[in-house]
Structure formats: C-alpha cells, structure tokens
Amino acid sequence: MRDLSVSNIHTYYVVAGNTPVLVHNCGGSLTVHKWAAEEPGGVPHFSAEVVADSGATRHTELLGGTGAPASVRDFDPVGMTLIESRTIRIPDAAGAMTFQKRAVMRGRAGSYNVITNSCVTHCMNVAAAGGVGSVGVRDFASNFGWSYKDLRR
Template sequence: MTVTSVRRFTKPQRTYDLTVSGIHTYYVLAGATPVLVHNSNGCVNWAANSVKTWGHTFKTHGAGARNTKALTDRARSTGNQQGQWLDNDAAAEFLKGFHVEGAGPRSVRIPDGLGQVIMPDGSIVQARAATIVPSPNGLYKTGFPIIGPN
C-alpha cells in the first residue's frame, strides 16, 4: 500500500481509548474494514539488556564470566544455589513467551543448554527449569535457572 496524500481537518469526534490485556496489537473494524491498532500502554522492550522489562534477570543472573564469578561467590557465601543464563538473548526470547499479565511467581521448564546452576561447593550443573517472578509494573522482577525436575 502506498500513501498518496495526507490531509488534516478538525471536527469534533467522539473517540475511545481501548486497552486489551495481554495483547499488544489487534484488529478492530472500521465499518467493514479491519484496522490493525496498538494498545496505548506502550511497547515492551524485550531486549535482554532492558532492566525495565527484566529487572535483574540478566544483570545479576546473565551470561558472562563476571556474573559467573559473582554467582559462584554468592553461592559459597550464602550456601544457596545460584542460577545463571548461558545466552541472554535466547533466554529473553524464551521467557517472553511466558509473560502473562497478573500471573504470580512460577517455575517453567527450559530447553537444555539455556541455563546452569552454580552449587555452594562451586560445581556447576545443567538447569532444567527456571523461576520467574513478576514485578509490580507487570513485567519481570527476576528470572533465574534452577535445577528443576529430573
């Protein structure tokens, strides 16, 4: 489709703001014509480096040697297992599919090779699941790999 011209005019017209929960874009009918519209609540930045979207999911539990060292130190000092993503972009793409507004904290199975768990003794095991925790803004507070079910 090519836009051939644009014209502007002013006339009072009743308008409505509509937000559809859990859906970013959707179709409405203008007469008999379907029109693609966007929710007015803004677009979510699903990039792994978006702290607004992911909280400390990748800042703390993300891939990289610096995080591996910090998580190893934390596991040793606290005695608690620490999960780490091995590929932030792949993890963000995977976790995006589990975003549900209003859902509470939960665990989900993850693909092999997406995460690891650092044990208090410093050993590393493959993660089979992840815990995801929503934030008050409806996105993520954190998400981290866990050993999960065998």
C-alpha cells in the first residue's frame, strides 16, 4: 500500500492493473502549535491545526485547569505568544477535522487532567483521528521532533 498525494488536484484517476480507478486526495497536514505559558514557570499550551489538501482548515484547543471542567473550542490566539509550530502529513485530514468539529460541538470535555485530558491529549486525539498512530505521549512528541520534556517546558 502506498500513500499518494497529488498537489493541486483533488480527484484523479490511477490505473490498477488494466482498470482506471477514480481516487480522492483526502490527506493534509497537522500542525501542532506550542504557545508560551500564561504564568512564569507554567507549562506551555498546545493547539491543533488541520489543513486538508483541499484547502479546508480547522484549528482547535482544549482549555481547562487541574480539577476544573475542560472544554474544546475553535482556537483563539488573543493574548497568546507562539513559541514554535511543527507540521506533519496526515493521511485522513477529513477524519481529523470531523473529530475537531464534534469536539467543539460538544464543548465540554470532562474534567481537565494534565496526563489524560489536556491540550496535549487533545492534539494526540486529533492526530489519531487523522490516521497518525501514536502509542503514547512520547511517541506523539517524537512524531513532531520533540521530546517528552518539550511538552512540559
């Protein structure tokens, strides 16, 4: 099996044996943005931006504090300072964007927990919905060229 993306063409034919097959270019990219902590010595914040090859885009974040309710919303950068952004290709941008849309529609995302339900785990869930396999936080970080410690400082 091969992952084939064709720039600037959304639908095209490939030949499988002697049979022309109409295929759909549905991949895209996932950019994880790392934002400065609101307080000195605090942990950074992360947001997930998906861009489909078709040009559609969705940028979301999970907000909350330890023990408080968490919520997912479309990202609002007001007052935020970007530290860096890292981008990877994803095979199913539509799947990632559907996950983001449903999460925003639900709004509430349970209780915030820095390990199991945080801005980082939200980005991990977006990546998984987009077809990126990660076993855990360390694997997720390495997909973007970060170490586990980079997610905490």
